[in-house]
Amino acid sequence: MRIGFLMGATISVLIIILVVNDGIADISFTDITAQAGIDNTAKGACVAFVDYDEDGYVDIYVGNTGKLFEPLGKPNLLYRNNGDGTFTDVAAEAGIADEYQTPGAAFGDFDNDGHLDLYLANDFGLNVLYRNKGDGTFENITDTAGVKGAIDMSGGEEVPNGYGVALADENNDGYLDIYVVNLGGSNILYRNNGDGTFTEVTKQVGVEAGAGPMGAGTAAVFSDLNNDGKLDLYAVNGYGLPSFLYLNTGSGFEDVTDKAGVGELEDAEGAAFGDYDNDGDLDLYVANLADTLGAPVSNVLYRNDGKGVFEDVTKEAGLEFAEYSLGAVFGDLDNDGYLDLYTITNGGPNILYQNNGNGTFKDVTVSAGVDDVGWGSNAALGDIDNDGYLDIYVANTGFSDEDMGDPDVLYRNNGGTNHWLQIQLRGTPSNTAAIGARVSVSTGDLHQIREISGGRGYAQDSLIAAFGLGSNEIAETVEVMWPSGEVQRLTSLPGDQRVIIEERPASVDPRGKYISAWGEIKQIEVSSSEELLDPDLFSAVRQNYPNPFNPETWIPYQLAQSGPVVISIYSPAGQLVRKLDLGYRAPGMYLAQDKAAYWDGTNIAGESVSSGVYFYQIQTNDFTSMRKMLLIR
Numbered sequence: 001m002r003i004g005f006l007m008g009a010t011i012s013v014l015i016i017i018l019v020v021n022d023g024i025a026d027i028s029f030t031d032i033t034a035q036a037g038i039d040n041t042a043k044g045a046c047v048a049f050v051d052y053d054e055d056g057y058v059d060i061y062v063g064n065t066g067k068l069f070e071p072l073g074k075p076n077l078l079y080r081n082n083g084d085g086t087f088t089d090v091a092a093e094a095g096i097a098d099e100y101q102t103p104g105a106a107f108g109d110f111d112n113d114g115h116l117d118l119y120l121a122n123d124f125g126l127n128v129l130y131r132n133k134g135d136g137t138f139e140n141i142t143d144t145a146g147v148k149g150a151i152d153m154s155g156g157e158e159v160p161n162g163y164g165v166a167l168a169d170e171n172n173d174g175y176l177d178i179y180v181v182n183l184g185g186s187n188i189l190y191r192n193n194g195d196g197t198f199t200e201v202t203k204q205v206g207v208e209a210g211a212g213p214m215g216a217g218t219a220a221v222f223s224d225l226n227n228d229g230k231l232d233l234y235a236v237n238g239y240g241l242p243s244f245l246y247l248n249t250g251s252g253f254e255d256v257t258d259k260a261g262v263g264e265l266e267d268a269e270g271a272a273f274g275d276y277d278n279d280g281d282l283d284l285y286v287a288n289l290a291d292t293l294g295a296p297v298s299n300v301l302y303r304n305d306g307k308g309v310f311e312d313v314t315k316e317a318g319l320e321f322a323e324y325s326l327g328a329v330f331g332d333l334d335n336d337g338y339l340d341l342y343t344i345t346n347g348g349p350n351i352l353y354q355n356n357g358n359g360t361f362k363d364v365t366v367s368a369g370v371d372d373v374g375w376g377s378n379a380a381l382g383d384i385d386n387d388g389y390l391d392i393y394v395a396n397t398g399f400s401d402e403d404m405g406d407p408d409v410l411y412r413n414n415g416g417t418n419h420w421l422q423i424q425l426r427g428t429p430s431n432t433a434a435i436g437a438r439v440s441v442s443t444g445d446l447h448q449i450r451e452i453s454g455g456r457g458y459a460q461d462s463l464i465a466a467f468g469l470g471s472n473e474i475a476e477t478v479e480v481m482w483p484s485g486e487v488q489r490l491t492s493l494p495g496d497q498r499v500i501i502e503e504r505p506a507s508v509d510p511r512g513k514y515i516s517a518w519g520e521i522k523q524i525e526v527s528s529s530e531e532l533l534d535p536d537l538f539s540a541v542r543q544n545y546p547n548p549f550n551p552e553t554w555i556p557y558q559l560a561q562s563g564p565v566v567i568s569i570y571s572p573a574g575q576l577v578r579k580l581d582l583g584y585r586a587p588g589m590y591l592a593q594d595k596a597a598y599w600d601g602t603n604i605a606g607e608s609v610s611s612g613v614y615f616y617q618i619q620t621n622d623f624t625s626m627r628k629m630l631l632i633r
Helices: none
Strands: 029-031 043-050 059-065 077-081 087-089 101-108 117-123 128-132 138-140 162-168 177-182 188-192 198-200 217-223 232-237 244-248 253-255 268-274 283-288 300-304 310-312 325-331 340-345 351-355 361-363 375-382 391-397 409-413 419-426 438-443 446-451 454-457 465-470 474-481 487-494 497-502 513-517 520-523 553-555 557-559 563-570 576-585 588-590 597-599 612-620 623-631
Touching: 043 375, 059 117, 059 391, 101 454, 117 177, 162 217, 177 217, 177 232, 232 268, 268 454, 283 340, 325 375, 340 375, 419 438, 419 474, 438 465, 446 465, 465 474, 487 497, 557 563, 563 597, 576 597
Parallel strands: 043 101, 101 162, 217 268, 268 325, 419 497
Antiparallel strands: 029 409, 043 059, 043 391, 059 077, 059 101, 077 087, 101 117, 117 128, 117 162, 128 138, 162 177, 162 454, 177 188, 188 198, 217 232, 217 454, 232 244, 244 253, 268 283, 283 300, 283 325, 300 310, 325 340, 340 351, 351 361, 375 391, 391 409, 419 465, 438 446, 438 474, 474 487, 497 513, 513 520, 553 597, 557 588, 563 576, 563 612, 612 623
């Protein structure tokens, strides 16, 4: 960790403002740390929003550090979202209460089994790869995977000095790779072999980001900067050393730092990409800690001109303000269609810059209620209560010679009247978490893009893409560019819902839903579902919605050819509970409620069945398929 400074991280929050000339919506947050059960007074160093148990609510993982040069810190935390406004630390029972100093953490499905695994970048200790077993627990597979992260700095003993981690399918083979940020040596790129092991290819592809005295890695983030479907890499170096921008050529990476004009020589500590001006390409925000004399220095906003060159527009954007910063995050906090910016400062109030929608920002920190004055480390964004508005978790650290720090803070977004749309992706043949996918949403004059990110080195936002629609109730077009190169286009998606899109030959899960209060799920029907899909027809049964449900649910399906359709519902013991004879059906989509199969939660005798897991099986012609659902009384 840093010597002479308190660990801190700036975060830029993307705010999407849809209505520019009619007045900018207010942004307001409430500190719910205590009531939510968040109680981390250790030195928080990294944070990730992740739905590790796949229950529809994002959970929070926090990595802690300790005293400088000591191998152990306080245990890391996994706050499971209880779905009622509270969180419970289950890190120990999940097997990921790592006690090494952990500046970086990122979740991704490395083996494509549908469960999100965890990689930790540790300082003073070896890095760790935990495999999610799908039952709420993780297992350490670091040794067999070959990703311990230590480096040989002088031809002698390996030195563990992990500072951050970013995940990406850098070669587009369908498997997530791991980029380790090291402080005091070259970074490391581990390429996924697809068989549970990794191979280091750092020098082979050219992404060392400095070596020896030229390596002071502090952060890294992958992003497709030239819109060619391949993830490029910005590797951040601190201590006045140059950062590096690598362009992905498809057969390796090319150093284009000088041409792009982003070789930061200040004490760069973090970076974030986001299309703040909605022009269709991703811009870069760099967080700086201090100059060579220890004085605070301004962060920098680089505008992407779409041709490989970035222009410093910090002053024009109204962001020229000297602060001790360690990171930044973009996010749409008022759902108005333009990305805002949240920065974390080291020893001063964090700053929230609201996007005015005209290329400039204004400081709304105090009025928004997010002026935490702890020794900031970093922050991440996620919708903890499924109300469509992004919330903020701030990890705070402390003095380098202490093992405890300032308490972390959880801010709940108070929301507003703007509409929203959330897109959750499931990749196949792309990596199942769809990290690296790009989602574009257009409605009215708004044209927005989001990338599913594998982290910024020290923080990872929710893997669910969040869009603000402003006063628009419908997203006119939604386009997904998958890492595989597949492109899917949907039209007329109603807002105020979360939609799950599966990569072809799968499709859209029509479970549009929002949660107006903790735990209260209301169903929004997606009308004209057939118009939203354009894959070649094939027979399939989809996930029921809502799920969990009480007392009724709908079972969507599609048919490649006409025939009789029967859906049978079974208990876990295989006993027939109910048979739904749907009669003879023509080829097509049966997704909306007026066409899908309906079950009212009763058995053959008309009695209400008890809570529990049930299985439903579709049979039509020679096609049969089964899924499970959950009834909660």
